Amino acid sequence: METLRQxxxxxxxxxxxVAIFGALLFIFADQKAIGKGLVLGSVFSVxxxxxxxxxxxLRLGKSKGKTFxxxxxxxxxxxxxxxxxxxxxxxxxxxxxxxxxxxxFLVQIVILADHALKIIFSTREKQV
Amino acid sequence: xxxxxxxxxxxxxxxxxxxxxxxxxVGAAIGEGYxxxxxxxxxSRNKHLSGDIFKSMLVGQAIAESASIxxxxxxILLLFMDVPVHSLLKASALxxxxxxMGFGAMGSGVGSGFPxxxxxxxxxxxxxxxxxxxxxxxxxxxxxxxxAIFALVVALILMFIDFGNVAFNxxxxALxxxxxxMGxxxxxxxxxxxxxxxxxxxxxxxxxxTVTSVTTTMLVGQAVTQTPCIFGLLVSFILMFxxxxxxxxxxxxxARxxxxxxMGFGxxxxxxGNGMAAEGAVRWVARNVKHQNELMRTMLVGQAVSQSxxxxxxxxxxxxxxxx
Numbered sequence: 253m254e255t256l257r258q259x260x261x262x263x264x265x266x267x268x269x270v271a272i273f274g275a276l277l278f279i280f281a282d283q284k285a286i287g288k289g290l291v292l293g294s295v296f297s298v299x300x301x302x303x304x305x306x307x308x309x310l311r312l313g314k315s316k317g318k319t320f321x322x323x324x325x326x327x328x329x330x331x332x333x334x335x336x337x338x339x340x341x342x343x344x345x346x347x348x349x350x351x352x353x354x355x356x357f358l359v360q361i362v363i364l365a366d367h368a369l370k371i372i373f374s375t376r377e378k379q380v
Numbered sequence: 381x382x383x384x385x386x387x388x389x390x391x392x393x394x395x396x397x398x399x400x401x402x403x404x405x406v407g408a409a410i411g412e413g414y415x416x417x418x419x420x421x422x423x424s425r426n427k428h429l430s431g432d433i434f435k436s437m438l439v440g441q442a443i444a445e446s447a448s449i450x451x452x453x454x455x456i457l458l459l460f461m462d463v464p465v466h467s468l469l470k471a472s473a474l475x476x477x478x479x480x481m482g483f484g485a486m487g488s489g490v491g492s493g494f495p496x497x498x499x500x501x502x503x504x505x506x507x508x509x510x511x512x513x514x515x516x517x518x519x520x521x522x523x524x525x526x527x528a529i530f531a532l533v534v535a536l537i538l539m540f541i542d543f544g545n546v547a548f549n550x551x552x553x554a555l556x557x558x559x560x561x562m563g564x565x566x567x568x569x570x571x572x573x574x575x576x577x578x579x580x581x582x583x584x585x586x587x588x589x590t591v592t593s594v595t596t597t598m599l600v601g602q603a604v605t606q607t608p609c610i611f612g613l614l615v616s617f618i619l620m621f622x623x624x625x626x627x628x629x630x631x632x633x634x635a636r637x638x639x640x641x642x643m644g645f646g647x648x649x650x651x652x653g654n655g656m657a658a659e660g661a662v663r664w665v666a667r668n669v670k671h672q673n674e675l676m677r678t679m680l681v682g683q684a685v686s687q688s689x690x691x692x693x694x695x696x697x698x699x700x701x702x703x704x
Contacts, residue, residue, distance in 0.1 A: 256434045304445075305438050308416075319420075320413035327405050327412070327445070331452050338456040353453055360446055363439055367518050370511075 260305050263366070264298045267358040271295075278351075289348035292337045293355015300330050301359045385468050392471035396478025397458035400535075403482035404451025404489070411444050411493025411574070418497030422504035429507055433500045436514050440496030443521045447488035447528035447570070454481040454535045467544040472552040476559025477538040480616070483563030483644075484531020484570075487651070488524050491574020495520035498578040502585025509588045513581055516595060520577020523602045527566035527573075527609040527651075534562040534616050547626035550633035554701075557640025558619040561697070565612025565647025565690075572605040572655020579659040583666025590669040597665045597676055601658025604683045608647035608654070608690040615643040615697045622701065632704070639700035646693020653686035 271294035275287035307326040334356055341352035383391075419437045423430045458478055463470055499517035503510050538559060543551060580598035584591050619636060627633075661679035665672050 255431050256438060259435050259438065301442060304441060308434060308438060308441075316413060316417050319416045320409055323412035323416065324405065324409035327409050327448065331401070331405065331448070334449065334452055335456050338453060339460055342456070342460045356449060356453075357446065360442055363442060364518065364522060367515050371515065 256305055256308075260302060263359055263362050264301060266366075267294050267298055267362045270362065271355060271358055283348075285346055285348040286351040288346060289337075289341055289351030290355045290358075292340065292347060293352035294358040295355075296334055296337045297356045297359045300334050300356075303330050303333070385471075388468060389463055389471045389474065392475040393458045393461075393463065393478075396475045397455040398478070400451050400458060400478040400482040401455035404448045404455070404485035407486035407489025407570070408445050408448035408493075410490045411496070412441055414490075414493040415441060415444070415496035415500065419500040422500045425501075426504035426507070429504055432507065432510055433503050436499050436503055436510070436517065437496060439514060440492075440499060440517050440521060443518055443525075444489065444492035444496055446525050447485040447492070450528055450532045451481050451485040454478065454532065454539075457539060461539075467548075469543045469546070469548060469552055469555065473538040473541075473543060473555045476556045477535040478559070479556075480531045480538065480559035480563040481528075481535040484535075484566040485528050487567035487570025488526075488528035488573075489570070491570040491572065491577070491655075492521040492524040494574035494578030495524075495581050498581035498585075502581050505585045506588055509584060509591075512588070512591055513584055516580050516584055516591075516598070517577070519595070520574070520580055520598065520602070523599070523606075524570055524573040524577060526606055527570040530609055530613045531562050531566045534558060534613065534620075537620060541620075547624055549627055550624050550636050553633035554619040554622070554624060554636040554640075557637045558616040560637075560640040561612045561619065561643040561647075562609075562616040564641075564644025565615075565651070566609045568648040568651020568653075568655075569606050569609035570651070572651045572653070572658065573602045575652075575655035576601040576605060576658035576662055579662040579666075583662055587666045587669070590666045593669050593672050594662055594666050597662045597672065597679070598658070600676065601654075601661060601679055601683070604680065604687075605651060605654040605658055607687055608651040611690055611694045612643050612647045615639060615694060615701075618698075618701055635700045635704040639697040642693050642700065643697040646696075647690050650686050650688075650690035654683045657682035657686060 271291050275291045278287035337352045341347040341349040422433050495517040499513045502513045576598050580594050583594045657679050661675045665675050
């Protein structure tokens with residue numbers, strides 16, 4: 253069974269790899285702003301995912317009210333960090349805003365894609 | 381003191397941005413708090429599985445947070461983007477965008493906490509079903525995000541489409557009404573979808589053999605639960621894209637605003653009610669899979685009846701748009 257750290261490493265490294273390969277393709281196609289925006293967004297997506305894992309144990313062992321306050325505090329803190337690439341992409345022409353938005357969802361996209369692929373492969377195995 | 385149009389637009393963007401992030405984060409925080417509370421219960425029941433429970437909680441919360449990240453994106457765009465159009469209509473559109481995304485993220489945030497929490501609890505009961513529980517949790521949470529995605533689409537249309545060449549009065553009210561209709565009607569559907577998703581994880585943990593039937597019932601239940609927010613989306617689109625004749629009277633504006641309020645509030649209850657019907661059906665399919673067809677039929681009848689109030693709200697909205 254994978255531990256929490258292993259699962260973080262797995263999804264974060266996949267997200268960064270996808271972002272780098274995607275960025276390289278866009279840079280070769282002379283769309284540097286899109287490539288840079290994608291990498292920037294995905295870096296902050298990874299930071300958010302790691303911080304989420306770090307703050308999880310802090311929410312356990314408390315009453316529902318305190319857990320809610322911890323969750324709200326954690327969300328606002330992490331969202332201030334997630335806002336950075338968006339503000340940078342709005343203010344700087346070298347970064348594409350849409351690519352940065354896609355980038356900040358990259359960890360979520362990787363998680364859903366990973367499970368979707370598992371379902372597809374297990375269905376195929378059953379058919380064979 | 382007379383305000384310049386550009387200042388009014390900035391004020392509307394700031395108020396919209398604040399509403400969007402403030403309200404949008406509340407739902408996700410409640411959902412995360414609920415998941416953590418059930419994870420506590422799960423860990424105390426089966427302490428040596430805490431690693432798996434943490435892992436499932438992390439993955440579930442990452443997906444559950446998507447709705448509030450949509451709200452963050454819209455809030456940042458509202459606060460920092462330069463708006464090129466200097467018509468006062470833009471002020472109403474930007475405020476509507478903030479309302480649409482802020483409230484639209486609320487229900488999805490709370491709702492997607494339910495599958496996460498029940499999956500954690502289920503893992504402590506049936507550790508060998510961890511993989512299947514995680515998959516069901518992710519499907520349940522992902523479907524819960526649909527109302528938030530609709531709200532995001534409406535917010536982006538309100539922000540980026542130029543409404544400059546249409547009659548100011550009553551279009552300002554129609555644009556605000558569009559945001560209210562979409563944002564509020566998304567609350568119930570997001571919340572209700574989560575109830576069905578949570579029950580599916582609970583059901584799989586109770587009776588792992590029923591996994592296929594439980595997942596099918598969950599997906600049908602969740603699909604019907606989305607109907608009130610689809611009505612909200614429809615009313616929003618009519619309000620945004622119908623051309624209204626110029627008028628100096630106040631009543632046509634109030635009618636368009638009323639249309640948005642009617643559909644917005646009218647969609648909350650049916651969304652939650654549909655979710656309750658789906659939750660009951662999913663839970664009992666897991667206990668009594670032989671009666672799946674009867675349970676699903678009862679669920680659909682219950683949802684149809686619960687839906688009727690959303691249909692009344694939509695009819696009143698359409699009357700306010702097309703007749704008054």
